[in-house]
Amino acid sequence: AQSVTQPDIHITVSEGASLELRCNYSYGATPYLFWYVQSPGQGLQLLLKYFSGDTLVQGIKGFEAEFKRSQSSFNLRKPSVHWSDAAEYFCAVGGLKGGSQGNLIFGKGTKLSVKP
Amino acid sequence: DAGVIQSPRHEVTEMGQEVTLRCKPISGHDYLFWYRQTMMRGLELLIYFNNNVPIDDSGMPEDRFSAKMPNASFSTLKIQPSEPRDSAVYFCASSLGTRGLAGELFFGEGSRLTVL
Numbered sequence: 001a002q003s004v005t006q007p008d009i010h011i012t013v014s015e016g017a018s019l020e021l022r023c024n025y026s027y028g029a030t031p032y033l034f035w036y037v038q039s040p041g042q043g044l045q046l047l048l049k050y051f052s053g054d055t056l057v058q059g060i061k062g063f064e065a066e067f068k069r070s071q072s073s074f075n076l077r078k079p080s081v082h083w084s085d086a087a088e089y090f091c092a093v094g095g096l097k098g099g100s101q102g103n104l105i106f107g108k109g110t111k112l113s114v115k116p
Numbered sequence: 117d118a119g120v121i122q123s124p125r126h127e128v129t130e131m132g133q134e135v136t137l138r139c140k141p142i143s144g145h146d147y148l149f150w151y152r153q154t155m156m157r158g159l160e161l162l163i164y165f166n167n168n169v170p171i172d173d174s175g176m177p178e179d180r181f182s183a184k185m186p187n188a189s190f191s192t193l194k195i196q197p198s199e200p201r202d203s204a205v206y207f208c209a210s211s212l213g214t215r216g217l218a219g220e221l222f223f224g225e226g227s228r229l230t231v232l
Binding site for chain 2: 034041042043044049090104106108
């Protein structure tokens with residue numbers, strides 16, 4: 001079955017520290033991979049996406065993610081976290097299956113708290 | 117540019133009442149999606165439209181839910197009659213072309229529904 005797993009429900013890091021949020025997926029077709037961020041009371045905003053090509057992708061706000069096919073992973077990283085990064089982060093997998101829409105599947109999310 | 121606009125932002129109603137949620141997609145986008153977010157089930161796709169035509173409504177939970185898109189700039193999600201278990205945040209998202217099929221979506225800020 002297709003699924004996205006974010007093993008960490010809640011992570012707390014100190015401001016200025018590095019960050020890695022984990023994401024593993026199971027998807028029958030060629031995956032398109034996404035990270036979205038949701039600030040409290042807001043909608044989801046696309047951080048970055050992977051469709052093909054270079055497996056290390058850069059996104060907005062200084063985030064990057066690396067696609068590792070052998071590990072079925074798409075972990076999100078940031079070298080130095082800012083207090084404004086506190087939010088909930090969602091990994092998602094989607095894609096075209098036979099030319100028709102593949103339902104975008106979201107993980108349960110990881111809530112990031114940032115300590116001063 | 118204006119993003120996806122949803123109304124109302126908050127709705128509190130009593131069980132059995134009709135609820136109508138509204139969405140204005142980004143101008144020029146040809147895909148529109150309705151999602152529901154709950155703590156228990158996370159983000160679920162309810163229905164999506166392409167060029168105002170419903171393409172996949174398999175996520176609509178039951179006949180009490182209906183969605184329409186009478187033109188390219190407006191969509192509604194209606195629940196009649198509403199039940200307490202419908203309490204959730206409902207998101208509308210839009211996208212352009214096949215990027216929308218792949219999952220590159222622009223979300224509104226959501227409509228938080230509470231059914232008493």
